[in-house]
Amino acid sequence: MSEDRSDTHRVIEPSVLYLGTPVYLVATRNPDGSTNLAPASSHFALGRTIVLGLEEGGRSLDNVRRHPELTVNFPASHQWRHVERLAGVTGSDPVPEEKAGAYAFEPRKFERAGLTPAASDLVQVSRVAEAPIQLEARVRTASTSGSGEFGIVEAEVVRVHAERGITVDGTEHIDPEAWHPLIYAYRHFYDRGAEVGWTRKTPFAVTPPAVERWETAGGTWRIAGVDDDSATVELLRCDGGELVETLTLQDPRALRWAAVQRAILDAR
Numbered sequence: 001m002s003e004d005r006s007d008t009h010r011v012i013e014p015s016v017l018y019l020g021t022p023v024y025l026v027a028t029r030n031p032d033g034s035t036n037l038a039p040a041s042s043h044f045a046l047g048r049t050i051v052l053g054l055e056e057g058g059r060s061l062d063n064v065r066r067h068p069e070l071t072v073n074f075p076a077s078h079q080w081r082h083v084e085r086l087a088g089v090t091g092s093d094p095v096p097e098e099k100a101g102a103y104a105f106e107p108r109k110f111e112r113a114g115l116t117p118a119a120s121d122l123v124q125v126s127r128v129a130e131a132p133i134q135l136e137a138r139v140r141t142a143s144t145s146g147s148g149e150f151g152i153v154e155a156e157v158v159r160v161h162a163e164r165g166i167t168v169d170g171t172e173h174i175d176p177e178a179w180h181p182l183i184y185a186y187r188h189f190y191d192r193g194a195e196v197g198w199t200r201k202t203p204f205a206v207t208p209p210a211v212e213r214w215e216t217a218g219g220t221w222r223i224a225g226v227d228d229d230s231a232t233v234e235l236l237r238c239d240g241g242e243l244v245e246t247l248t249l250q251d252p253r254a255l256r257w258a259a260v261q262r263a264i265l266d267a268r
């Protein structure tokens, strides 16, 4: 492949790299047993591990270094005003030098945010009752980033609380259609958009009915072509593999299914 020397990109120096991450409210235990609550977005989760990026000098990081438990509460997009009410306050008294002028000390974060504390089951830190997803977690490590500016907090999620309305009845799944995290992208809040695709692991991905019927009758099939608007599926006899029928699919769900099948087959 030749090197791309086209003019499609330029080098920039953005002040932040906030590409669009769900916002959470991290609750931690203050030395007097009360709860601190702070908005943040830096995190990733893999399996039952969640890793948070928290500023050095903030109350939240000081708290988890002293009491290694926390709750991570994910608000829905429409709850952004509650988050914003905490944006100019810190639980640190006195206010750290770097925050002087821009932040005020606030010991009662829940009242300030207009949110309600709820007791946790397994940790001694409250959850945010209004947040649709609430994680109780125990801190494994709270290390300092290479730059010295941030704490990297790795925690084990020990309990997940999900609002009934965003779960799929009879399963342990969150319904991704019902769940609307508050997305923080380049210092703006967003809702998420519509679903655009599936992966081979998508739990509710379904085979188009016509293909399903053909398979049930013992036939095989292959994807002859797929693009954004249409997919062509050839239905084949299971014995000789002769082409019996060509289906043209246009339903968005069928197109997602076809693209996933194509990717699976191309990887073989």
Ligand SMILES: Cc1cc2nc3c(=O)[nH]c(=O)nc-3n(C[C@H](O)[C@H](O)[C@H](O)COP(=O)(O)O)c2cc1C
Pocket: 023, 036, 037, 038, 039, 040, 041, 042, 043, 053, 054, 055, 057, 058, 059, 060, 061, 083, 084, 086, 087, 089, 090, 091, 092, 103, 184
């Ligand atoms: C939307 C949003 C996202 C933020 N993301 C982070 C973050 O990922 N990590 C962090 O340490 N601070 C983040 N902050 C800033 C903290 O909320 C702020 O430093 C606050 O003072 C921390 O409170 P504390 O000192 O009581 O812990 C974010 C603030 C807002 C409003």
